[in-house]
Amino acid sequence: MMTVANGVGHSAPTTSGRDLRALLRELITVEHVRGGLIVAPDGLLIASELPSHIPVEALSALAATLGRELEVRGPRLRRGSFLMANFAAGDGSVFLGGTPVGFILLLAGAEANRERVRHAMRGAIDAVRQAWKR
Numbered sequence: 001m002m003t004v005a006n007g008v009g010h011s012a013p014t015t016s017g018r019d020l021r022a023l024l025r026e027l028i029t030v031e032h033v034r035g036g037l038i039v040a041p042d043g044l045l046i047a048s049e050l051p052s053h054i055p056v057e058a059l060s061a062l063a064a065t066l067g068r069e070l071e072v073r074g075p076r077l078r079r080g081s082f083l084m085a086n087f088a089a090g091d092g093s094v095f096l097g098g099t100p101v102g103f104i105l106l107l108a109g110a111e112a113n114r115e116r117v118r119h120a121m122r123g124a125i126d127a128v129r130q131a132w133k134r
Contacts, residue, residue, distance in 0.1 A: 016127065016131055017124075017126075017127035017128035017129070017130055017131030017132065018131040018132070020038050020046055020047050020101070020128070021047040023038075023124055023127065023128070024036055024037070024038055024047045024048075024049050024104070025049060026124075027104070027106060027120055027121070027124055028049045028106070030106075030108075030112075030116060030117055030120045031112065031113065031116070032108055032109040032111050032112035032113070033106050033107070033108045033109075033112060033117060034050075034051060034092070034107045034108060034109055035048075035049050035050035035051055035054065035106075035107050036048075036049055036050070036104065036105055036106040036107060037049070037050060037056065037059060037060055037063065037104075037105050038099075038101075038102060038103070038104050038105075039060040039063045039064050039067075039102050039103050039105070040064070040101065040102040041064060041067065041068060041102050041103070042064060043060050043061045043063075043064035043065070044060075044102075045057075045060045046101070046102060048060075050107070054107070059105065063096060063103050063105040064102070064103060066085070066096055066103075067096055067098055067102070067103035070085055070096070070098070071098060083097060083098060083122075083125060084096065084097040084098070084118065084121055084122070084125070085097075086114065086118070088114075090110065091109070091110055092107060092108055092109045092110050092112070093107075093108045093110070093112065093114065093117070094106070094107060094108075095108065095117055095118065095121055097121045097122075097124070097125045098125070099124075099125055099128040099129060099132070100128060100129060100132040100133075101128060101132055104121065104124060104125065104128075106121065
């Protein structure tokens with residue numbers, strides 16, 4: 001599904017938030033996103049779509065550690081509940097989002113449109129939240 005805001009097309013997730021592998025496959029189609037993974041809060045890998053040279057286990061442990069830390073510190077920083085964080089360097093960015101089942105991490109190149117990636121992540125996070133309501 002495509003939505004248009006300010007003349008820029010954005011893809012919103014069309015996959016159910018319960019099919020996490022399909023949701024991740026859809027997220028990595030965003031232009032200049034190199035790969036991603038979904039991990040449980042304890043670091044257990046749920047789904048991965050990463051280039052072969054990236055160590056999956058180390059990245060999933062990092063995603064869980066950063067995600068838990070942001071969940072704990074978010075309220076103390078008075079920024080509300082943790083939804084998403086972006087870590088940027090010269091050669092790319094890491095996007096990390098919290099969901100009821102764990103964390104979504106995306107790796108994007110430096111040329112990626114950050115707002116487009118954030119928009120896709122927000123849509124995916126919302127889809128997972130809707131699917132996993134209590």
